[in-house]
Amino acid sequence: MEDKNKIHILDTTLRDGSQRADISFSVNDKLQLIERFDDIGIDYVEIGFPASNPKEAELFKKLKDMKFQYSKIVAFGMTRYKNVKVEDDKNIKQLMGSGADAICVVGKSSSLHVEKVIETSLENNLSMIFDSIEYLKKYFPEVIFDAEHFFDGFKENPEYAMKTLKTALEAGADYLCPCDTNGGVLPGEVSEIIDRINKSVKADIGAHFHNDSGCGVANTIIAVQKGVKMVHGTINGYGERCGNADLCQVIPNLEIKLNKKCLKKGSLKHLTALSRFVSETANQVTNPSQPFVGRNAFTHKGGMHVSGVSKLSKTFEHVDPGVVGNTRRILISELSGKKSIILKAKEFGIELENDLKKVSEILNRVQNMEHKGYQFEAADGSFELLVKEVAGVKKRFFKLESFRVLNEKKEDGGMMSEATVKVHIKGKRIIETSEGNGPVNALDRALRKSIEGCYPALSNIKLTDFKVRVLNEKKGTGAVVRVLIESSDGKKNWGTIGVSENIIEASWQALEDSIVYGLMHVGENNDS
Numbered sequence: 001m002e003d004k005n006k007i008h009i010l011d012t013t014l015r016d017g018s019q020r021a022d023i024s025f026s027v028n029d030k031l032q033l034i035e036r037f038d039d040i041g042i043d044y045v046e047i048g049f050p051a052s053n054p055k056e057a058e059l060f061k062k063l064k065d066m067k068f069q070y071s072k073i074v075a076f077g078m079t080r081y082k083n084v085k086v087e088d089d090k091n092i093k094q095l096m097g098s099g100a101d102a103i104c105v106v107g108k109s110s111s112l113h114v115e116k117v118i119e120t121s122l123e124n125n126l127s128m129i130f131d132s133i134e135y136l137k138k139y140f141p142e143v144i145f146d147a148e149h150f151f152d153g154f155k156e157n158p159e160y161a162m163k164t165l166k167t168a169l170e171a172g173a174d175y176l177c178p179c180d181t182n183g184g185v186l187p188g189e190v191s192e193i194i195d196r197i198n199k200s201v202k203a204d205i206g207a208h209f210h211n212d213s214g215c216g217v218a219n220t221i222i223a224v225q226k227g228v229k230m231v232h233g234t235i236n237g238y239g240e241r242c243g244n245a246d247l248c249q250v251i252p253n254l255e256i257k258l259n260k261k262c263l264k265k266g267s268l269k270h271l272t273a274l275s276r277f278v279s280e281t282a283n284q285v286t287n288p289s290q291p292f293v294g295r296n297a298f299t300h301k302g303g304m305h306v307s308g309v310s311k312l313s314k315t316f317e318h319v320d321p322g323v324v325g326n327t328r329r330i331l332i333s334e335l336s337g338k339k340s341i342i343l344k345a346k347e348f349g350i351e352l353e354n355d356l357k358k359v360s361e362i363l364n365r366v367q368n369m370e371h372k373g374y375q376f377e378a379a380d381g382s383f384e385l386l387v388k389e390v391a392g393v394k395k396r397f398f399k400l401e402s403f404r405v406l407n408e409k410k411e412d413g414g415m416m417s418e419a420t421v422k423v424h425i426k427g428k429r430i431i432e433t434s435e436g437n438g439p440v441n442a443l444d445r446a447l448r449k450s451i452e453g454c455y456p457a458l459s460n461i462k463l464t465d466f467k468v469r470v471l472n473e474k475k476g477t478g479a480v481v482r483v484l485i486e487s488s489d490g491k492k493n494w495g496t497i498g499v500s501e502n503i504i505e506a507s508w509q510a511l512e513d514s515i516v517y518g519l520m521h522v523g524e525n526n527d528s
């Protein structure tokens with residue numbers, strides 16, 4: 001029998017989350033995110049409608065060949081169209097071919113929306129819900145019903161809203177998830193309405209809250225206290241308008257304070273890293289004051305706070321930062337930082353436990369670099385190289401003498417870049433020039449050309465993503481930029497970083513780290 005404290009988490013960062021105006025995930029981004037969600041043990045990962053655009057279609061195709069240890073892949077779709085038989089419905093057909101483990105079907109629960117927006121009868125809307133769920137349930141082990149506009153609908157016409165849930169249950173839905181699609185409901189109302197649902201249907205209930213009144217997290221928590229078994233949300237609360245319930249707040253509150261089980265056992269301590277990985281992948285500035293996972297969530301500045309925290313941390317902290325993988329930052333103690341460096345170095349096979357001088361040096365370098373704008377959460381490759389450099393085991397494959405990049409604007413409007421790289425390898429001086437469609441591309445090509453003769457394994461290392469972020473926008477063109485590069489050798493992915501006022505210099509740093517890291521991991525020897 002299932003643990004009565006288990007709460008099933010459905011992450012919809014890739015569907016609802018990507019509705020945020022300034023977020024766009026590539027297929028590769030999405031695959032990486034799904035892997036991370038699987039690692040941390042999110043039960044359901046909702047990824048969208050199988051054919052809403054070519055990107056989604058490609059994602060579903062790739063997912064068919066992938067197996068995940070923990071997460072179930074959920075495809076999202078609507079109930080059948082009002083005048084079409086379910087087996088002839090184009091969208092339902094797409095869901096059938098999705099290869100997903102479960103389907104989330106959204107249907108209307110508000111009589112106002114049924115009559116005024118989709119313009120059909122209340123009776124027909126119930127058939128649409130019933131037909132779609134009953135049909136999908138024949139082919140998929142799990143079907144989740146998203147009852148759209150449920151809370152507003154309930155306030156207008158409670159009987160009808162409840163009927164939509166009952167209909168979904170009769171058709172075989174495994175979870176009934178009332179949604180606060182407009183995000184305006186308040187915690188007291190949620191509490192009352194979920195009580196009413198519990199009284200009239202015996203089913204596993206879920207909850208899907210948007211955050212327009214700023215209550216997305218609070219509503220989710222109160223829903224769980226009222227017995228809800230499934231929770232929907234997004235990492236960092238990304239979503240349309242004001243976002244969705246932030247799982248980085250919902251999960252730790254449920255696990256730490258309500259003793260619920262949400263993630264894979266022992267995974268809560270990876271939540272902060274996940275939050276930062278998602279924000280880097282989404283190319284979003286992290287919110288330093290985000291509860292639990294923000295950089296400042298456990299930072300103590302005031303003198304009295306610092307002395308209180310140093311005596312007994314719970315005097316000024318609601319939870320221990322280590323529980324969610326965050327760190328306490330106070331001026332007088334860097335203990336937690338050192339500990340995490342020792343642990344991290346161990347992952348790379350480097351023992352630093354008895355070498356606190358090196359640990360301090362790494363910590364100093366990291367702090368100085370972070371101050372300049374480096375961030376290592378999505379640049380694991382650069383961090384490992386830094387640790388190995390201090391530990392004296394970083395390999396050096398080539399020595400740069402210089403590089404030069406020229407950009408040319410042509411009469412026909414086109415741009416062309418040309419890069420020349422001079423390096424020393426095994427006592428030889430090598431000069432190579434390459435063209436590219438942009439300066440970084442030209443530089444990458446010239447560097448590869450100059451060293452691949454000595455290191456043939458380089459041909460397996462590919463750049464898969466390149467992101468640029470301006471760090472202090474107010475300074476305009478004099479601003480500092482951060483470049484993040486994602487690389488892969490087909491089996492392993494790694495991120496590297498560069499920061500500079502000059503975008504080419506920042507790109508070079510990330511590029512050099514990417515190649516050095518790759519060569520070290522494919523077992524090339526240190527020959528320069």
Ligand SMILES: [Zn+2]
Pocket residue numbers: 016179181208210
């Ligand atoms: Zn939603």
